[in-house]
Amino acid sequence: MNLENTNIRNLRNFSGGPGALPENVLRQVQESIHTVPDAGLSILGISHRSKWFADVIAEAEHNVLSLLGLNDDYHVLFLQGGATQQFSTIAMSLMGTAPGLPEYLLTGYWSGKSVTDAKHIGPIKTLWSGESEQYARLPNDDELSFSPEAPYLHYISNETVEGIQFQRILGLESVPRICDMSSDFLSRPCEANRFSMIYAHAQKNLGPAGVTIVVMRKDLVARCKDDLPEFLDYRSHIKAGSIFNTPPVFAIYVVLLITRWLKNDIGGLVNMNAINEAKAALLYQAIDNSASFYLGRSAKHDRSLMNVAFNLDTPELEKRFLEESSAAGFSGLNGHRAIGGLRASLYNGVTQHAVEDLVEFMAHFQQQNQQ
Numbered sequence: 001m002n003l004e005n006t007n008i009r010n011l012r013n014f015s016g017g018p019g020a021l022p023e024n025v026l027r028q029v030q031e032s033i034h035t036v037p038d039a040g041l042s043i044l045g046i047s048h049r050s051k052w053f054a055d056v057i058a059e060a061e062h063n064v065l066s067l068l069g070l071n072d073d074y075h076v077l078f079l080q081g082g083a084t085q086q087f088s089t090i091a092m093s094l095m096g097t098a099p100g101l102p103e104y105l106l107t108g109y110w111s112g113k114s115v116t117d118a119k120h121i122g123p124i125k126t127l128w129s130g131e132s133e134q135y136a137r138l139p140n141d142d143e144l145s146f147s148p149e150a151p152y153l154h155y156i157s158n159e160t161v162e163g164i165q166f167q168r169i170l171g172l173e174s175v176p177r178i179c180d181m182s183s184d185f186l187s188r189p190c191e192a193n194r195f196s197m198i199y200a201h202a203q204k205n206l207g208p209a210g211v212t213i214v215v216m217r218k219d220l221v222a223r224c225k226d227d228l229p230e231f232l233d234y235r236s237h238i239k240a241g242s243i244f245n246t247p248p249v250f251a252i253y254v255v256l257l258i259t260r261w262l263k264n265d266i267g268g269l270v271n272m273n274a275i276n277e278a279k280a281a282l283l284y285q286a287i288d289n290s291a292s293f294y295l296g297r298s299a300k301h302d303r304s305l306m307n308v309a310f311n312l313d314t315p316e317l318e319k320r321f322l323e324e325s326s327a328a329g330f331s332g333l334n335g336h337r338a339i340g341g342l343r344a345s346l347y348n349g350v351t352q353h354a355v356e357d358l359v360e361f362m363a364h365f366q367q368q369n370q371q
């Protein structure tokens with residue numbers, strides 16, 4: 001890597017989102033702000049109706065499908081409104097399309113938002129809630145009983161705030177599975193063909209804020225209600241090829257660069273997962289070997305590879321950790337404002353080297369601050 005002009009804080013960015021992006025993608029983005037090589041224009045001034053942008057959309061769609069191992073039974077859409085917009089759009093589109101109630105898992109902060117929004121649209125069934133246990137763990141199979149009558153099952157694969165992640169697929173094969181993968185999309189293989197819909201905004205693993213990727217199986221599109229405002233109807237965006245109205249050209253271009261990086265530099269999701277597993281193992285090991293100086297927040301078997309949430313003994317010590325880590329060039333290590341504490345997010349763009357630096361800093365901090 002060319003370290004000239006490299007900003008150490010970019011390399012040591014553990015932010016929960018928007019997350020770190022790979023150095024070599026940042027370089028291409030930097031160049032594109034002035035001129036995109038094959039367009040001869042600034043990325044900020046290219047029409048979404050241009051042939052160049054049609055090619056960007058086509059390649060990005062193709063890359064997402066090929067990384068996920070999907071065929072053309074699926075549409076890939078680039079939408080706006082964040083993952084949050086999907087919480088209500090899904091409910092509006094599919095509630096009432098089967099005799100039973102939609103089923104939701106309440107496993108943390110973000111699924112709480114999805115449940116709240118769905119309830120604004122109509123009744124749902126919350127199959128399981130981790131609220132009374134502070135969302136420190138995920139449900140076991142014997143705590144879940146799915147109904148074949150549900151129009152869909154909705155859950156979140158990785159709870160970004162609490163740092164817990166499913167290592168299996170839930171639900172019945174006969175009921176459409178809808179999964180918010182905002183914080184672990186394209187971080188590992190996910191048997192995508194067993195989902196009817198996967199959605200993920202870009203700003204954790206895939207690029208800047210402004211675009212949300214929706215991967216939707218065609219038979220689910222056919223079930224969607226057709227009396228919604230056009231903007232909220234998935235069919236409008238499918239028909240228009242994701243340019244129903246002005247899309248975030250810049251954000252979509254960066255997503256394209258990330259998918260190229262995943263394919264060409266990393267070599268696909270199996271390799272990406274191996275890298276992510278090694279990074280997480282290193283950090284969890286440091287926490288587990290700290291003689292309870294660092295306290296992991298979540299149940300060991302449900303630990304997230306993407307978001308490592310942990311605590312120190314007192315809020316004062318956590319504050320000192322944040323100050324000193326920041327002085328050492330680290331950023332984004334504060335926990336989500338909903339729960340406080342500390343969190344290191346290990347998205348695809350965070351390198352093994354950065355995690356090694358963090359672990360070294362943590363050992364040093366422990367030495368200086370242990371009673």
Ligand SMILES: *Cc1c(COP(=O)(O)O)cnc(C)c1O
Nearest residue numbers: 082083084110160180182183201
């Ligand atoms: C961050 C996050 C969201 C919120 O997404 P917005 O794009 O800000 O609406 C939703 N779901 C999950 C799992 C998240 O991590």
